[in-house]
Amino acid sequence: MVLHTAKHADKEKIIRKLESNAISYLIMDVNITKINVFFGDTDCVDVIRSFGEFHLSKLSDEQDFILGALLGYDIAAQCRRYLERLSKKQLNSDCFIPFRGVSISQENRIARRDQTILNGKYAKEICMYKNFS
Numbered sequence: 479m480v481l482h483t484a485k486h487a488d489k490e491k492i493i494r495k496l497e498s499n500a501i502s503y504l505i506m507d508v509n510i511t512k513i514n515v516f517f518g519d520t521d522c523v524d525v526i527r528s529f530g531e532f533h534l535s536k537l538s539d540e541q542d543f544i545l546g547a548l549l550g551y552d553i554a555a556q557c558r559r560y561l562e563r564l565s566k567k568q569l570n571s572d573c574f575i576p577f578r579g580v581s582i583s584q585e586n587r588i589a590r591r592d593q594t595i596l597n598g599k600y601a602k603e604i605c606m607y608k609n610f611s
Contacts, residue, residue, distance in 0.1 A: 479518035479526075479548045486513050506531070522548045539563045 484492060489505065496503045496517055503517035504527050514534070516526050525548065529541050537545065539560055546556040 479516060479522040479550075481545075481549055482515045482517070483508065484513055484515055486511050489513055508533075539567075 482492075486507070492513075492515055493503070493505070496515075501517050502520040502523040503515060504523050506514045506516075508514055516523055525544060529537070532541070534545075542563065543556055543560045546559065547553060
């Protein structure tokens with residue numbers, strides 16, 4: 479799949495070219511002068527279409543991961559990006575889910591905030607609430 483940002487004035491020309499080549503596409507306004515054109519495999523475009531109207535900076539962590547994968551970004555880098563986005567959210571929440579990529583200093587900061595001691599081992603999912611015993 480391809481994501482191309484173009485001038486709004488070129489929209490009709492782009493549509494004609496894609497349709498004449500039977501290429502699936504989705505066009506979304508970025509602002510009054512620019513558009514994003516997603517095109518390629520029909521199933522890939524349909525996945526993006528399932529997100530509804532969106533701005534790229536407002537995608538959920540999961541949607542951001544999916545979009546990156548569909549655009550052919552390095553999957554390991556996408557996994558790191560996804561985990562980093564999750565850990566940033568969790569630093570400001572009452573629930574912490576540790577991941578291999580989270581440093582011990584981050585764990586200790588969370589543990590101090592929650593007055594809970596972590597044993598340094600990673601679990602698939604551990605939520606620590608302020609009243610967790």
